[in-house]
Amino acid sequence: MGKFRQLESFVSVATLGSLSAAARAEGVAPAMMARRMNALEARLGIKLMVRSTRRLSLTAEGMLLFNEAQRILRELADAENRVAQGSEQPSGHLRISAPAGFGRRHVAPLLPEFLKNHPKVTVTLDLTDRLVNLIEERYDFAIRIGDLDDSSIIGVRLADNRRVVVAAPSYLALHGAPRTPDDLARHNCLAFGDQGNNQSRGWLLRHADGQVKPVRVKGNMSCSDGSVLHDWTLQGHGLAWRSLWEVREDLATGRLVSVLDEHAAPANGIFAMLPERKHLPLRVRAMVDLLRATYAQETYWATH
Secondary structure (H helix, E strand, C coil), X not given: CHHXXXXXHHHHHHHHCCHHHHHHHHCCCHHHHHHHHHHHHHXXXXXXXXXXXXXXXXXXXXXXXHHHHHHHHHHHHHHHHHHHHCCCCCXXXXXXXXXXXXXXXXXXXXXXXXXXXXXXXXXXXXXXXXXXXXCCCCCCEEXXXXXXXXXXXXXXXXXXXXXEEXXXXXXXXXXXXXXXXXXXXXXXXXXXXXXCXXXXXXXXXXXXXXXXXXXXXXXXXXXXXXXXXXXXXXXXXXXXXXXXXXXXXXXXXXXXXXXXXXXXXXXXXEEEEECCCXXXXXXXXXXXXXHHHHHHCCCHHHHC
16 A cells, blocks of 8 residues: 555655645645655655756656556546446546647547546646647547647547638739649748748648648737637638638638649648557547547538
């Protein structure tokens, strides 16, 4: 029991960032918390954390133990829940991160029915276009759109995602439509964050030689909020490179027009990013399965 208590306290210290905060959370004196951490390091024979007057940081070995200890504690909590309930039912708190626009439209509407079917689960949905750190910020999973570039986490593909270059008819009437990717240099392009100025994150398009390469674009406005870019595009301020799920209805009604369709890159993906594939809590598996099944329906994207 002493070893297990040490692990629990270690996770609390690493999560809250200080011995005093962890001590308050557990209702013990800071000196007691310090003794537990010293005993854990002495038992393992390694340094787990570096402490200063202002902050606490984990060593490489400490981060490894933190990840493993979190997994062990989650597994224990799930096992206790299953035994207490007498059957395998999803339970516990589910923390999800999703891009603001996508999460608002394609995740949030699914949660009430999910919770109705799984009454032992509670959910926090964090809508942000920031790329969260799953492990450090303790999310169960995050939805990300685009190519994967982080080998330390696992991606479950939920659906394909195609992007198109779009503009309002009023903008095209004034400036004409680009016919090749090179023509974008003469247009006002509304970029997401530093998408336009960062060559590695430019607009991916197929060029005349058949290669798909990022196009460096420029414009007088950029924003890290996709809904703001969407509004600017509808208002005729410039071209934008947006996901089809976001602009499908606008294209159908004529509020936006797609250009450079013959130069469109192959579809990338919509992924559920997981800190690990093994030992997933039931609530995580149930939610990811619901998203994958919903998005796989042929009629879903045409009506949402």
